[in-house]
Amino acid sequence: MEAHDGMSAKIVQEAGFRGVWASGLTTSAALGLRDSNEASWTQVLDVLEYMADATTLPILVDGDTGHGNFNNVRRFVRKLGERGIAGVCIEDKLFPKTNSFLGEAQPLADVAEFCGRIKAGKDSQTDDDFVLVARVEALISGHSMEEALRRAEAYHAAGADAILIHSKKSTAEEIFAFTERWGNRAPVVIVPTMYYSTPTELFRQAGISTIIWANHLMRSSIAAMRETAQRIHEDESLVRVEGSVATVKDIFRITGNAELEEAERRYLPAK
Ligand code: SPV
Numbered sequence: 001m002e003a004h005d006g007m008s009a010k011i012v013q014e015a016g017f018r019g020v021w022a023s024g025l026t027t028s029a030a031l032g033l034r035d036s037n038e039a040s041w042t043q044v045l046d047v048l049e050y051m052a053d054a055t056t057l058p059i060l061v062d063g064d065t066g067h068g069n070f071n072n073v074r075r076f077v078r079k080l081g082e083r084g085i086a087g088v089c090i091e092d093k094l095f096p097k098t099n100s101f102l103g104e105a106q107p108l109a110d111v112a113e114f115c116g117r118i119k120a121g122k123d124s125q126t127d128d129d130f131v132l133v134a135r136v137e138a139l140i141s142g143h144s145m146e147e148a149l150r151r152a153e154a155y156h157a158a159g160a161d162a163i164l165i166h167s168k169k170s171t172a173e174e175i176f177a178f179t180e181r182w183g184n185r186a187p188v189v190i191v192p193t194m195y196y197s198t199p200t201e202l203f204r205q206a207g208i209s210t211i212i213w214a215n216h217l218m219r220s221s222i223a224a225m226r227e228t229a230q231r232i233h234e235d236e237s238l239v240r241v242e243g244s245v246a247t248v249k250d251i252f253r254i255t256g257n258a259e260l261e262e263a264e265r266r267y268l269p270a271k
């Protein structure tokens, strides 16, 4: 489940999910930026540090294109390791990236060059359990299923732990066509933002390993924040919003004030 800061990471954990997707789109959006590598990779790391502190869940980071070539991937993966991040997903496009749902026929990375990014990432992990997911953009960019499979195979051979096959179709047909021919050679990850009406059970039956619900906490917070701001602006009063927003007490609870009170009893001199 998507998160974009410490608070949303906590909410993902509270809801019972088993992992956090640190989305590039929504982490950028939370900073008021476009999903075009406008935030520097160190600014992304800073956000990830807050997220990692906020949750005990594994975090899969959207590493975009890896922020450059193999050398940038190496450094990025090392720094993720220092922050206890569980894995990274890199996509076979060029820096600076453009969100997959914008425009048509975005240029793809050369396969051999992208395999170098994958190998460099895997060689730089500091924890044996660190996961590198290789994201295939061939279908999104208008290439054939053969090209998607050729790329997935090459990325798997280069050491990717899983393949994210991305699609912007409104049905999951091409996802199922891919999984049928891929045959679970490596775990498959999907992002059903556009083909959201397909029942999850069908993805399970197709052997898909992981589903990323990629942006829905950001989108729900935009809707909620917009409504609250408009109401307060119109009414010049809090009366209409008080019943529908989270309480201040809830903020104290989520951010762990009870722990701080307990620590104060342990560490501050008794009065
Ligand atoms: C993201 O959440 O930033 C993703 C998924 O990469 S998508 O927006 O579908 O490209």
Ligand code: MG
Pocket (backbone or CB within 6 Å): 023, 024, 025, 035, 062, 064
């Ligand atoms: Mg992204």
